[in-house]
Amino acid sequence: MIDLHIHLDGSLGKEEILRLAEISGASVPEFEFYDTPPSPEGGLKDYLKRFELPLSVLQTPECVYYAMLFLAERLKGEGLEYAEIRFAPSLHTRGGHTETEIVSAASDAAKEAFERGFPMGVILCCMRGIPREKNLCTASIAADFVKKKTGIVGLDLAGDEGTYPNSLYGYYFAFAREKGIPFTVHAGEARGAESVLSAVRQGAKRIGHGVRAAYDEKTVSEMLAAGVTAELCYTSNLQTGAWSDAKEYPLRYFVERGVKVTLNTDNTAVSKTSLKREYALLRVTPEEERILDANARAAAFANRLVD
Numbered sequence: 001m002i003d004l005h006i007h008l009d010g011s012l013g014k015e016e017i018l019r020l021a022e023i024s025g026a027s028v029p030e031f032e033f034y035d036t037p038p039s040p041e042g043g044l045k046d047y048l049k050r051f052e053l054p055l056s057v058l059q060t061p062e063c064v065y066y067a068m069l070f071l072a073e074r075l076k077g078e079g080l081e082y083a084e085i086r087f088a089p090s091l092h093t094r095g096g097h098t099e100t101e102i103v104s105a106a107s108d109a110a111k112e113a114f115e116r117g118f119p120m121g122v123i124l125c126c127m128r129g130i131p132r133e134k135n136l137c138t139a140s141i142a143a144d145f146v147k148k149k150t151g152i153v154g155l156d157l158a159g160d161e162g163t164y165p166n167s168l169y170g171y172y173f174a175f176a177r178e179k180g181i182p183f184t185v186h187a188g189e190a191r192g193a194e195s196v197l198s199a200v201r202q203g204a205k206r207i208g209h210g211v212r213a214a215y216d217e218k219t220v221s222e223m224l225a226a227g228v229t230a231e232l233c234y235t236s237n238l239q240t241g242a243w244s245d246a247k248e249y250p251l252r253y254f255v256e257r258g259v260k261v262t263l264n265t266d267n268t269a270v271s272k273t274s275l276k277r278e279y280a281l282l283r284v285t286p287e288e289e290r291i292l293d294a295n296a297r298a299a300a301f302a303n304r305l306v307d
């Protein structure tokens with residue numbers, strides 16, 4: 001199994017957060033809200049509020065390094081063969097460290113995880129709703145690190161898609177295309193098929209979620225024509241209201257249409273899930289698992305680590 005869409009901050013459990021608080025000397029957070037399962041009524045905005053807690057203990061390079069390793073060890077223990085862990089370095093500079101220092105720590109963790117037998121890639125997230133200069137700073141760092149083959153493998157655009165549509169981020173797509181950085185984008189989560197379509201037309205070969213493109217013929221045919229891979233996240237999609245019908249989730253629809261689809265966790269802690277659980281909830285058959293694995297391998301930004 002391969003997880004191509006998993007966020008560092010939203011995947012840290014209570015014990016891991018407490019260890020990080022101890023390492024950094026940050027105050028021990030109050031877990032009540034973090035532990036409350038997100039509900040579709042609150043939508044994506046409410047879901048995203050839970051990230052504030054893990055971010056409070058992830059403000060030093062050392063903590064980012066250990067958090068990455070904690071997560072890599074856990075995923076390895078769960079039997080995953082590869083994962084691409086994503087995070088937004090611009091949200092980790094409150095301790096006075098630069099984005100480059102934070103990204104270097106993540107890169108060191110990826111190298112260490114590889115040494116310990118778990119190949120992983122790190123995707124750097126630009127964020128919807130923050131200033132352009134900050135996102136361009138993240139994107140420039142990504143360009144530099146990706147080129148040097150440091151374990152940093154690509155870019156993402158994450159955050160509140162409902163409030164901040166793709167049309168505000170033409171510069172993100174243009175920069176990634178121009179520099180040749182592999183990139184994905186959260187789309188079709190808080191907005192509909194049109195958001196996926198615009199991302200595809202901006203050159204995205206991977207779409208974070210993309211679930212709401214299902215049954216939209218125009219978007220699906222353009223996804224097929226462009227060879228786009230969708231990073232579906234079942235539990236998260238139900239919790240954010242991206243998809244409402246738990247029994248009619250479009251994983252099999254995408255497979256049958258020939259769209260390259262993958263199944264991922266998004267946030268193991270916030271969504272209280274694991275990749276094994278996601279596969280079990282959707283009753284993925286061995287034949288379907290073979291297809292999902294092949295799709296994930298083909299779409300991975302760091303193929304050299306998987307092979």
Ligand SMILES: [Zn+2]
Pocket residue numbers: 005007158186208266
């Ligand atoms: Zn996500």
